[in-house]
Amino acid sequence: MENLIALLIAAPLLGAAVLLVGGRRLDAVGHWIGTVLAAASFAVGVVLFTDLLGRSAQDRTLTQHLYSWIPVEGFQADVAFRLDQLSMTFVLLITGVGSLIHLYSIGYMEHDERRRRFFGYLNLFLAAMLLLVLADNYLLLYVGWEGVGLASYLLIGFWQHKPSAATAAKKAFLVNRVGDMGLSIAIMLMFTTFGTFAFGPVLGSQEHPGLAGDATGGKLTAIALMLLLAACGKSAQVPLQSWLGDAMEGPTPVSALIHAATMVTAGVYLIVRSAAIFNGSPDAQLVVTVVGAVTLLFGAIVGCAKDDIKKALAGSTMSQIGYMVLAAGLGPIGYVFAIMHLVTHGFFKAGLFLGAGSVMHGMNDEVDMRKYGGLRKYMPVTFATFSLGYLAIIGFPGLSGFFSKDKIIEAAFAKGGTEGWILGGAALLGAAVTAFYMTRVMLMTFFGEKRWQPDEHGHEPHPHESPRSMTIPMIVLAFGSVFAGGLFSIGDRFLNWLEPVTGHAEGDSPLSPMAVTLITTALLVVGVALAYAQYGRRPVPVVAPRGSLLTRAARRDLYQDDFNHVVLVRGGEHLTRSLVYVDHTLVDGVVNGTAASVGGLSGRLRRLQNGFARSYAVSMFGGAALLVAATLLMRAV
Amino acid sequence: MNPVNYLYLAALLFTIGATGVLIRRNAIVVFMCIELMLNACNLAFVVFSRMHGNLDGQIIAFFTMVVAAAEVVVGLAIIVSLFRSRHSASVDDASLMKL
Numbered sequence: 001m002e003n004l005i006a007l008l009i010a011a012p013l014l015g016a017a018v019l020l021v022g023g024r025r026l027d028a029v030g031h032w033i034g035t036v037l038a039a040a041s042f043a044v045g046v047v048l049f050t051d052l053l054g055r056s057a058q059d060r061t062l063t064q065h066l067y068s069w070i071p072v073e074g075f076q077a078d079v080a081f082r083l084d085q086l087s088m089t090f091v092l093l094i095t096g097v098g099s100l101i102h103l104y105s106i107g108y109m110e111h112d113e114r115r116r117r118f119f120g121y122l123n124l125f126l127a128a129m130l131l132l133v134l135a136d137n138y139l140l141l142y143v144g145w146e147g148v149g150l151a152s153y154l155l156i157g158f159w160q161h162k163p164s165a166a167t168a169a170k171k172a173f174l175v176n177r178v179g180d181m182g183l184s185i186a187i188m189l190m191f192t193t194f195g196t197f198a199f200g201p202v203l204g205s206q207e208h209p210g211l212a213g214d215a216t217g218g219k220l221t222a223i224a225l226m227l228l229l230a231a232c233g234k235s236a237q238v239p240l241q242s243w244l245g246d247a248m249e250g251p252t253p254v255s256a257l258i259h260a261a262t263m264v265t266a267g268v269y270l271i272v273r274s275a276a277i278f279n280g281s282p283d284a285q286l287v288v289t290v291v292g293a294v295t296l297l298f299g300a301i302v303g304c305a306k307d308d309i310k311k312a313l314a315g316s317t318m319s320q321i322g323y324m325v326l327a328a329g330l331g332p333i334g335y336v337f338a339i340m341h342l343v344t345h346g347f348f349k350a351g352l353f354l355g356a357g358s359v360m361h362g363m364n365d366e367v368d369m370r371k372y373g374g375l376r377k378y379m380p381v382t383f384a385t386f387s388l389g390y391l392a393i394i395g396f397p398g399l400s401g402f403f404s405k406d407k408i409i410e411a412a413f414a415k416g417g418t419e420g421w422i423l424g425g426a427a428l429l430g431a432a433v434t435a436f437y438m439t440r441v442m443l444m445t446f447f448g449e450k451r452w453q454p455d456e457h458g459h460e461p462h463p464h465e466s467p468r469s470m471t472i473p474m475i476v477l478a479f480g481s482v483f484a485g486g487l488f489s490i491g492d493r494f495l496n497w498l499e500p501v502t503g504h505a506e507g508d509s510p511l512s513p514m515a516v517t518l519i520t521t522a523l524l525v526v527g528v529a530l531a532y533a534q535y536g537r538r539p540v541p542v543v544a545p546r547g548s549l550l551t552r553a554a555r556r557d558l559y560q561d562d563f564n565h566v567v568l569v570r571g572g573e574h575l576t577r578s579l580v581y582v583d584h585t586l587v588d589g590v591v592n593g594t595a596a597s598v599g600g601l602s603g604r605l606r607r608l609q610n611g612f613a614r615s616y617a618v619s620m621f622g623g624a625a626l627l628v629a630a631t632l633l634m635r636a637v
Numbered sequence: 638m639n640p641v642n643y644l645y646l647a648a649l650l651f652t653i654g655a656t657g658v659l660i661r662r663n664a665i666v667v668f669m670c671i672e673l674m675l676n677a678c679n680l681a682f683v684v685f686s687r688m689h690g691n692l693d694g695q696i697i698a699f700f701t702m703v704v705a706a707a708e709v710v711v712g713l714a715i716i717v718s719l720f721r722s723r724h725s726a727s728v729d730d731a732s733l734m735k736l
Contacts, residue, residue, distance in 0.1 A: 610732070612728075612729055613728045613731065614728060617658055617659055621655060
């Protein structure tokens with residue numbers, strides 16, 4: 001069975017290689033090659049999953065050693081994979097949702113002449129992400145990490161003829177580099193502290209704590225914080241969140257892939273995988289929870305103000321990932337729920353994005369929700385699946401989001417003390433805001449009167465349902481959004497599945513689970529009601545009103561770009577400018593000054609060589625006189 | 638007679654020779670001035686030899702004469718060939734080697 005693990009990665013990697021090297025002769029079948037290979041990877045995942053289920057809980061870690069990558073004395077890096085419950089969960093999510101998105105893209109990208117290349121990139125994305133979650137040491141994980149960064153760059157900037165897409169891709173790449181630097185520093189620190197970066201020795205297992213368990217505070221905290229920085233970059237957490245909104249420039253399936261199955265989940269994976277390191281450093285955990293809480297509110301507020309349907313959903317992703325990071329920062333109380341929310345979120349967020357893509361597909365790629373309205377009549381399937389995703393994300397009782405998000409809120413309260421109240425309060429507030437912005441998206445898109453107008457060429461959009469290849473993935477994902485949460489939670493199945501890897505602890509919460517559920521549901525109703533009062537009962541203006549101070553701030557992503565511009569860009573410019581100044585004046589000054597003074601001196605000395613014998617004679621006499629004088633002087637002294 | 642007076646004479650001759658070398662343009666005259674300086678030195682050597690009571694200075698004076706004779710041969714040959722090629726014996730005219 002172990003030998004199948006490499007196949008998981010090999011299938012999409014082969015697809016990427018064939019599609020990108022194969023050239024135009026594969027244009028006709030390229031999308032099918034990509035989809036079939038993604039699905040093949042999923043099939044292998046299912047086989048491995050059933051195999052794992054057949055084993056006892058302690059025996060569910062499979063490892064495959066492919067070859068020694070860097071066999072140097074004292075520095076051993078192997079290409080080795082580890083498949084345990086945690087990576088299995090990710091494999092199924094990545095390949096499952098990934099395959100659905102592949103299928104969807106066949107219809108969505110039908111009119112794009114570079115569709116084959118698109119599928120090549122999608123396969124590359126899957127392969128990189130699978131490498132990331134299957135790696136058995138941090139260095140190999142880093143390779144996958146960088147691969148994800150590369151694939152996201154290629155896909156966000158897929159329509160590179162649009163300057164905005166090219167810029168967004170560059171931005172995503174650059175912001176991610178900051179996080180990547182954190183990961184590389186973490187790996188270096190790990191090597192100097194532990195002498196290795198393989199998962200086995202560093203992290204150990206539940207029964208046998210690894211090197212991280214014995215390490216001392218300061219270095220462990222440094223490693224944990226650097227890992228957090230890496231997670232912030234990939235998972236779009238404050239302060240490295242600014243790339244996510246712009247990443248919407250990519251084709252919609254890419255957004256779905258980035259937000260649901262790959263990329264942004266990598267940060268959460270990293271934190272949960274490195275649980276042994278974070279457990280040893282309460283300070284770092286506190287920072288993680290703060291980052292999560294701030295981001296979940298940040299994303300939610302931004303999501304409330306955006307009129308671009310994809311950007312509203314992007315804000316929502318940021319916020320939901322914030323929940324996961326918050327849960328991961330809570331330690332063993334939260335790890336399982338972070339991953340559970342990640343999986344349910346994978347379903348409903350992929351469904352929502354594919355739904356948004358379906359709406360755009362029918363509306364001539366219009367993204368402004370103020371120009372939608374009343375679409376439920378025209379797109380019944382999209383409406384139905386989107387609604388189920390919507391109910392799941394706001395945490396409607398009984399659907400996926402309800403189970404996973406409630407657990408996180410409970411866990412936040414269970415942290416105890418003032419921290420528990422603050423984090424739990426933030427999570428509750430986030431739930432209310434989530435209900436508000438998602439209801440807003442629903443109402444503006446599918447309800448009310450139609451608000452679309454002919455474009456500048458006089459073409460009026462004719463909203464229509466999307467082809468079967470697009471609706472089927474949406475339906476499958478809608479099923480996941482409805483049932484996944486219940487399936488995971490009833491009988492604590494997910495908890496029992498993941499506990500051997502992540503460990504689990506019960507906190508003692510000041511609020512009973514029932515009370516948390518009731519408060520969450522009450523806040524959910526409040527959020528929905530507020531949104532209905534504003535967008536359901538009154539007609540939605542086609543031109544956005546000026547809005548309050550907060551709305552205007554949120555439309556500009558709470559000034560994240562302005563902040564980055566003023567602090568980082570301008571600071572950087574000042575720094576480089578002063579460095580250039582120093583270079584020009586000081587460094588060049590010394591060099592040029594030396595050259596000029598030598599040149600000037602020799603120019604003056606050259607005049608002595610005038611060719612007249614008598615002037616040479618004067619020099620000789622002068623020199624001789626000086627020598628005599630000096631000799632006499634020395635004798636006198 | 639006080640031998641120091643001969644030294645004064647030698648210094649005077651040397652100074653005249655040096656001045657001649659520096660201010661005269663005619664190569665023959667410059668040459669003669671150099672001879673004058675050499676002979677001033679010879680005089681000084683002989684005087685010192687007498688003052689110190691040994692013969693070292695006189696031997697060196699002979700050496701100087703031999704070298705001066707050889708130098709005259711070479712120097713005059715150069716001056717003659719210079720004059721033949723340029724029709725001038727001015728040392729300032731022979732300044733081709735300046736930059």
